[in-house]
Amino acid sequence: MSSTTATNSPTTVREPMLPSTYRVLRREQETADTVTLTLERDGEALAAACEPGQFNMLYAFGVGEVPISVSAASDVGEPLVHTIRSVGKTSAALARLKPGQSLGVRGPFGNVWPLDDYEGHDIVVIAGGIGLAPLRPVVRRVLERRASFGHLVVLYGARHPSELLYLEELERWRASPDTTLGITVDRTTGVEWMGPVGIVPRLLARARFDPIETGLFLCGPEVMIEPCVREALTRKLPLEQVHVSLERNMHCAIGLCGHCQFGPHFICRDGPVFAYPDVESLLRVREL
Amino acid sequence: MWIADVEFLEALVAGLRQRGFRVVAPVERDDAIVYDEIRSAQELPRGVGDEQGPGRYRLVERGDSARFGFSVGPHTWKRFLFPARTTLFSATLEDEQLRFEPAVLPEQRYAFLGVRACELRAIALQDRVLIGSGHADAHYAALRAAAFLIAVQCGQAASTCFCASAGDGPRATDGFDLALTELLDAGEPRYLVEVGTDRGREVLESLPHADASEADRGAARAASEAAARQMRELPAESLHGVLASVREHARWDDVAERCLGCGNCTLVCPTCFCSKIEDSSELSAKRAERVRSWDSCFSFEYSHLHGGDVRTSTRSRYRQWLTHKLDTWHDQFGSSGCVGCGRCIAWCPVGIDLTEEVRVLCDKDAAAAAPVEGDV
Numbered sequence: 001m002s003s004t005t006a007t008n009s010p011t012t013v014r015e016p017m018l019p020s021t022y023r024v025l026r027r028e029q030e031t032a033d034t035v036t037l038t039l040e041r042d043g044e045a046l047a048a049a050c051e052p053g054q055f056n057m058l059y060a061f062g063v064g065e066v067p068i069s070v071s072a073a074s075d076v077g078e079p080l081v082h083t084i085r086s087v088g089k090t091s092a093a094l095a096r097l098k099p100g101q102s103l104g105v106r107g108p109f110g111n112v113w114p115l116d117d118y119e120g121h122d123i124v125v126i127a128g129g130i131g132l133a134p135l136r137p138v139v140r141r142v143l144e145r146r147a148s149f150g151h152l153v154v155l156y157g158a159r160h161p162s163e164l165l166y167l168e169e170l171e172r173w174r175a176s177p178d179t180t181l182g183i184t185v186d187r188t189t190g191v192e193w194m195g196p197v198g199i200v201p202r203l204l205a206r207a208r209f210d211p212i213e214t215g216l217f218l219c220g221p222e223v224m225i226e227p228c229v230r231e232a233l234t235r236k237l238p239l240e241q242v243h244v245s246l247e248r249n250m251h252c253a254i255g256l257c258g259h260c261q262f263g264p265h266f267i268c269r270d271g272p273v274f275a276y277p278d279v280e281s282l283l284r285v286r287e288l
Numbered sequence: 289m290w291i292a293d294v295e296f297l298e299a300l301v302a303g304l305r306q307r308g309f310r311v312v313a314p315v316e317r318d319d320a321i322v323y324d325e326i327r328s329a330q331e332l333p334r335g336v337g338d339e340q341g342p343g344r345y346r347l348v349e350r351g352d353s354a355r356f357g358f359s360v361g362p363h364t365w366k367r368f369l370f371p372a373r374t375t376l377f378s379a380t381l382e383d384e385q386l387r388f389e390p391a392v393l394p395e396q397r398y399a400f401l402g403v404r405a406c407e408l409r410a411i412a413l414q415d416r417v418l419i420g421s422g423h424a425d426a427h428y429a430a431l432r433a434a435a436f437l438i439a440v441q442c443g444q445a446a447s448t449c450f451c452a453s454a455g456d457g458p459r460a461t462d463g464f465d466l467a468l469t470e471l472l473d474a475g476e477p478r479y480l481v482e483v484g485t486d487r488g489r490e491v492l493e494s495l496p497h498a499d500a501s502e503a504d505r506g507a508a509r510a511a512s513e514a515a516a517r518q519m520r521e522l523p524a525e526s527l528h529g530v531l532a533s534v535r536e537h538a539r540w541d542d543v544a545e546r547c548l549g550c551g552n553c554t555l556v557c558p559t560c561f562c563s564k565i566e567d568s569s570e571l572s573a574k575r576a577e578r579v580r581s582w583d584s585c586f587s588f589e590y591s592h593l594h595g596g597d598v599r600t601s602t603r604s605r606y607r608q609w610l611t612h613k614l615d616t617w618h619d620q621f622g623s624s625g626c627v628g629c630g631r632c633i634a635w636c637p638v639g640i641d642l643t644e645e646v647r648v649l650c651d652k653d654a655a656a657a658a659p660v661e662g663d664v
Contacts (some may be wrong), residue, residue: 020388249591251563
């Protein structure tokens with residue numbers, strides 16, 4: 001048995017833990033603590049395609065590695081786009097990178113937002129804070145394939161107007177056909193703010209969509225999920241049409257390190273996108 | 289089946305060493321039976337047994353010449369196949385050129401002498417996780433492919449053993465190259481030999497042995513029957529869906545009152561596979577390294593997110609460990625993650641007994657009752 005079990009070729013199995021070298025092509029400062037990096041692969045090899053919902057492990061030389069969602073879809077050979085909020089030593093090191101500087105990339109990992117399942121349906125996108133980054137490719141894809149979908153609703157909550165991402169793009173979305181954009185903030189200290197103040201679910205209560213034929217995609221702080229789902233239920237949206245992206249500590253991204261377990265799931269492998277009914281009972285358990 | 293005298297052990301060790309194997313076997317050190325490389329069968333313990341209980345491990349004199357007269361100790365074979373620290377790659381950054389150099393894969397060829405049935409099962413479980421679930425771990429796969437496994441059938445059970453209810457113990461039936469059953473007659477022991485693989489047969493054929501008599505086979509069966517008499521048990525071989533249904537049970541609070549959160553259970557567990565990645569750089573900031581090391585779901589950092597640690601309470605960390613081991617492991621890998629070796633019971637500094645916790649958690653009558661007092 002010992003000789004027959006372990007026959008995998010080492011040359012193919014070691015690769016998932018070995019980063020490839022990428023270089024910062026462009027750096028856009030989104031907010032005080034958040035940047036969007038466009039990354040191109042060094043050398044001859046082509047960058048792998050990244051789908052909306054997937055993530056890469058980004059390695060800051062000698063500092064560490066963190067999972068970061070793609071904030072734009074990319075085809076084979078195209079640059080990768082990641083929006084990074086500086087919250088720890090590794091993300092801070094990544095956010096400091098300047099054009100021309102190098103980093104390591106492993107990926108992409110994880111599953112995708114099931115947008116294709118909702119062709120012809122209305123699409124509701126709900127984002128909290130940095131949660132807009134993994135959802136931006138969903139919005140972009142709907143707008144690119146505008147005739148394939150019904151009404152598009154984008155609801156976005158941030159703590160403060162100064163923390164809003166993608167300001168110019170938000171305005172383009174607002175001006176897009178058959179699109180509703182709702183933005184709310186928790187507080188407005190020091191700025192003039194004409195929009196709503198409060199939590200995102202309130203926006204959902206007023207949003208226009210056909211509950212039976214709608215796909216709802218949600219990413220934000222975990223405390224945001226339940227109130228949004230409750231509001232969706234009030235609107236008679238079937239819960240299997242709600243999809244959430246979850247986050248846990250992650251070291252390997254290939255289901256071997258154990259860190260990202262969420263009940264039976266490895267978030268890196270089985271997620272990060274889950275149909276809400278698959279995680280509903282787990283989300284109710286404190287400190288799972 | 290074949291029968292061999294005690295000299296067989298010396299010839300076996302020498303033969304394996306001639307074939308290029310590093311022979312690792314139980315040895316007595318620091319008042320415990322641990323696994324380390326041996327050069328001669330003389331280094332095996334002789335007449336040493338053990339007494340184990342919750343939070344208790346003692347070596348005792350058996351008064352015979354058994355070489356394998358003990359149950360499992362604090363070490364597991366995981367320390368050789370999945371070392372506590374493994375360098376995965378080095379990286380250099382010079383003139384904005386970032387280069388990665390994968391670590392050289394290990395070339396050691398280990399021969400493990402004295403692998404118990406529960407440990408064979410544990411190795412099979414680690415194979416499933418580290419080789420057979422999508423992305424394989426190259427370092428583990430290399431060490432595992434080269435390893436030669438010589439099982440030793442248990443002739444006794446420690447009070448902490450529960451392999452008969454957790455798996456298919458106590459008799460190893462496959463997964464070994466050779467298997468020995470120690471027959472303790474007066475004087476020196478003899479060994480009943482079973483062959484599991486072709487390369488096991490090849491090794492055996494080069495060593496002195498004879499056909500086993502029916503009496504020898506009967507003695508081996510009797511030894512396994514003795515090992516099957518175990519004091520502890522799990523309520524069912526599969527607890528799939530059972531522990532996940534009692535995540536709010538009062539017993540989790542109760543065990544959290546006793547649990548120190550030290551992680552000993554995860555370190556002595558032969559199937560725990562969690563690891564962490566640590567990146568570091570030299571002071572020159574030109575060369576960096578990535579090291580993977582064992583991690584434990586009992587550490588705070590294990591569940592760290594930028595908003596804070598997810599599992600801040602001991603209750604939630606113990607619940608994660610036990611529920612994963614016995615329940616959600618089924619969802620992930622198609623079986624339980626527990627082999628019933630009992631190490632987590634013996635090496636828990638406060639003597640928490642997994643089988644007792646499970647018994648209470650699965651007891652539907654007790655679920656409605658008030659929290660049970662600790663039984664340490």
